[in-house]
Amino acid sequence: xxxxxxxxxxxxxxxxxxxxxxxxxxxxxxxxxxxxxxxxxxxxxxxxxxxxxxxxxxxxxxxxxxxxxxxxxxxxxxxxxxxxxxxxxxxxxxxxxxxxxxxxxxxxxxxxxxxxxxxxxxxxxxxxxxxxxxxxxxxxxxxxxxxxxxxxxxxxxxxxxxxxxxxxxxxxxxxxxxxxxxxxxxxxxxxxxxxxxxxxxxxxxxxxxxxxxxxxxxxxxxxxxxxxxxxxxxxxxxxxxxxxxxxxxxxxxxxxxxxxxxxxxxxxxxxxxxxxxxxxxxxxxxxxxxxxxxxxxxxxxxxxxxxxx
Amino acid sequence: xxxxxxxxxxxxxxxxxxxxxxxxxxxxxxxxxxxxxxxxxxxxxxxxxxxxxxxxxxxxxxxxxxxxxxxxxxxxxxxxxxxxxxxxxxxxxxxxxxxxxxxxxxxxxxxxxxxxxxxxxxxxxxxxxxxxxxxxxxxxxxxxxxxxxxxxxxxxxxxxxxxxxxxxxxxxxxxxxxxxxxxxxxxxxxxxxxxxxxxxxxxxxxxxxxxxxxxxxxxxxxxxxxxxxxxxxxxxxxxxxxxxxxxxxxxxxxxxxxxxxxxxxxxxxx
Numbered sequence: 353x354x355x356x357x358x359x360x361x362x363x364x365x366x367x368x369x370x371x372x373x374x375x376x377x378x379x380x381x382x383x384x385x386x387x388x389x390x391x392x393x394x395x396x397x398x399x400x401x402x403x404x405x406x407x408x409x410x411x412x413x414x415x416x417x418x419x420x421x422x423x424x425x426x427x428x429x430x431x432x433x434x435x436x437x438x439x440x441x442x443x444x445x446x447x448x449x450x451x452x453x454x455x456x457x458x459x460x461x462x463x464x465x466x467x468x469x470x471x472x473x474x475x476x477x478x479x480x481x482x483x484x485x486x487x488x489x490x491x492x493x494x495x496x497x498x499x500x501x502x503x504x505x506x507x508x509x510x511x512x513x514x515x516x517x518x519x520x521x522x523x524x525x526x527x528x529x530x531x532x533x534x535x536x537x538x539x540x541x542x543x544x545x546x547x548x549x550x551x552x553x554x555x556x557x558x559x560x561x562x563x564x565x566x567x568x569x570x571x572x573x574x575x576x577x578x579x580x581x582x583x584x585x586x587x588x589x590x591x592x593x594x595x596x597x598x599x600x601x602x603x604x605x606x607x608x609x610x611x612x613x614x615x616x617x618x619x620x621x622x623x624x625x626x627x628x629x630x631x632x633x634x635x636x637x638x639x640x641x642x643x644x645x646x647x648x649x650x651x652x653x654x655x656x657x658x659x660x661x
Numbered sequence: 662x663x664x665x666x667x668x669x670x671x672x673x674x675x676x677x678x679x680x681x682x683x684x685x686x687x688x689x690x691x692x693x694x695x696x697x698x699x700x701x702x703x704x705x706x707x708x709x710x711x712x713x714x715x716x717x718x719x720x721x722x723x724x725x726x727x728x729x730x731x732x733x734x735x736x737x738x739x740x741x742x743x744x745x746x747x748x749x750x751x752x753x754x755x756x757x758x759x760x761x762x763x764x765x766x767x768x769x770x771x772x773x774x775x776x777x778x779x780x781x782x783x784x785x786x787x788x789x790x791x792x793x794x795x796x797x798x799x800x801x802x803x804x805x806x807x808x809x810x811x812x813x814x815x816x817x818x819x820x821x822x823x824x825x826x827x828x829x830x831x832x833x834x835x836x837x838x839x840x841x842x843x844x845x846x847x848x849x850x851x852x853x854x855x856x857x858x859x860x861x862x863x864x865x866x867x868x869x870x871x872x873x874x875x876x877x878x879x880x881x882x883x884x885x886x887x888x889x890x891x892x893x894x895x896x897x898x899x900x901x902x903x904x905x906x907x908x909x910x911x912x913x914x915x916x917x918x919x920x921x922x923x924x925x926x927x928x929x930x931x
Contacts, residue, residue, distance in 0.1 A: 430772040439763030445695040
C-alpha cells in the first residue's frame with residue numbers, strides 16, 4: 353500500500369532538551385494514525401516537522417513524496433496538506449463563509465465553500481460571525497479551514513482538547529467521515545478514548561521516543577494476554593470454596609486473572625446457579641489502552657511529580 | 662504526475678500572484694473595517710481631534726505661525742498622526758493578536774506565500790493611512806477652509822516613507838510584546854510617549870535636553886516632513902524635507918533589521 357508519509361530516525365532538540373529523539377514511523381494512505389502521549393512528549397514537534405513548520409536536526413522525512421524541509425517543495429506541499437492547530441485560530445470578526453472563502457482563495461483546487469460548510473455541520477451558520485460561535489462550532493470551522501484546500505493528508509493536533517463531551521462527539525463524527533472519504537489523517541491526542549475511537553494505528557510517545565506502536569485494538573498485546581474477572585464472594589462462602597482460584601482477595605472482593613476467561617466464567621457461573629447464590633459486581637476486563645498507556649508513560653509522570661513536589 | 666502539476670503552477674505564477682495579493686488585501690481590509698470599534702478608534706481619533714480643535718480655537722490666525730490659521734497649522738500633524746497610528750499602533754497590535762491566537766501560524770502553513778502576506782498587509786495599512794489623510798484634508802477644507810498642500814507629490818512621498826518606516830517599527834515592536842493582553846497598552850504608551858517627546862501634545866523648548874533627545878527619534882522628523890510638504894510654517898522653505906525623511910527612513914531600516922531577527926510565526930507564550 354502506498355505511503356502518505358515516512359519518518360526515519362527523526363531528531364529535534366530545543367537547546368539541551370531532546371523534544372524528539374530518534375523517532376521512526378510511517379503512515380499509509382487512507383489511514384488514521386495517532387500520536388498518543390502526555391504533554392511534552394514530542395507530539396506537536398513531530399507534527400510541526402512533518403508540516404514543514406520546524407526544521408529537524410536529524411533523520412529523514414518524506415511527506416506525500418517530498419521533503420517538507422525542502423524550501424522548493426514547501427509551497428507545493430502546502431497546497432496538498434491540511435492543518436488543524438491546537439489553537440482555535442479563526443478571525444473573530446469574519447462570518448463563517450468569509451473565513452472559508454478567504455482561505456479557499458489560497459489553494460489551486462479548493463473544495464466548494466458550501467460543501468465544506470455543510471460537511472462541518474455549520475449549514476445554518478454560514479452568515480454568523482465567528483465570535484458568536486460556540487467552542488465546538490469554532491473547532492468545526494477550524495477543521496473546515498483544514499480541509500478547504502481538498503487535502504490528501506490532514507494534520508490534527510489535539511483536535512478536541514478543551515471541548516465539551518457533545519462537541520467532542522460531533523468532531524469525532526467529522527473526522528470519521530473525512531477518513532471514510534479517503535483523507536489520510538495524522539492526529540495527536542492525550543485522550544485514550546479518542547485514539548481508540550478514531551485511529552487505525554497508534555504510536556505512544558514518551559519523552560521524545562516511541563514507547564510502543566501498533567494497530568490500536570491490539571497495542572501492547574492487549575487483545576491477548578490475561579483477562580481479569582472481578583466479583584464479590586457470596587455471603588457464607590469461604591473464598592477457598594470457590595470453583596476457581598482467586599489471584600487476590602480483599603475483604604469479599606475477589607480478582608481472578610486468567611488467560612482463558614471463557615472456561616473460568618463457565619465454572620464460576622455454573623457453580624453459582626447450582627447453589628442459587630448471586631455474584632455481585634461480576635465483570636470481565638482486559639487491559640485497556642489506558643493501562644498500557646499509563647504503564648508506558650510512567651517515567652513522564654514520575655518526572656513531573658518530582659518537579660511539582 | 663506531481664512534477665507536471667508543479668511546473669504548471671510555476672507557469673501561471675505571475676498573474677496568480679497579483680490575483681492572490683488582491684484577494685488577500687480585500688480580506689485584510691475586511692478584517693480591519695469589520696472590527697468596527699477598532700476601525701472607528703483608529704481612523705476617527707485624528708478626525709475628531711481636528712474637529713474639536715476647529716470648534717474651539719482653531720480658526721484664529723496666529724501671529725507667531727506667520728499669520729496662518731491654527732487648524733491649517735495642525736492638519737499636517739494630524740495627517741502624520743494618522744499614518745503613524747495605522748503603521749505603528751494598529752499594525753503592531755494586529756500582529757501580536759494574530760501571532761498569539763495562532764492565525765499567523767495557520768497562514769504560514771497555508772499555500773499563501775509569506776511575501777504575498779507581507780505585501781498585502783503593507784498595502785492594506787497604506788489604504789487605512791491614506792483614508793485618514795484624505796478625510797483630514799477634506800474635512801479641513803470643507804469645515805475650516807484649510808488649503809490643500811501645494812504639492813501632492815511631496816505629501817505623497819512623505820506619507821509613503823512614513824507608512825513603510827512606521828510599519829516596520831510596528832512589526833519590530835510586535836516582536837517585543839509577549840502577549841495579546843499587553844499589546845494594546847504597551848504600543849499605545851510607547852506611541853504616546855514618542856508623540857510627547859516630539860512635541861505633538863505640548864511644545865518642547867528648543868535647545869533643551871529633551872529637544873535634543875527628540876531629534877534622534879523618528880516622530881518629530883516625520884511631523885516636520887509632513888509640515889514641509891504643506892509649506893508650514895509661514896509658507897516658506899522647501900517642500901521636500903530630505904533630511905527629516907532620511908531620519909525616518911533610517912529608523913525604518915533599523916526596525917526592519919530587528920523585525921527580521923526576532924519575527925516569530927508561533928505564539929510566544931509556552
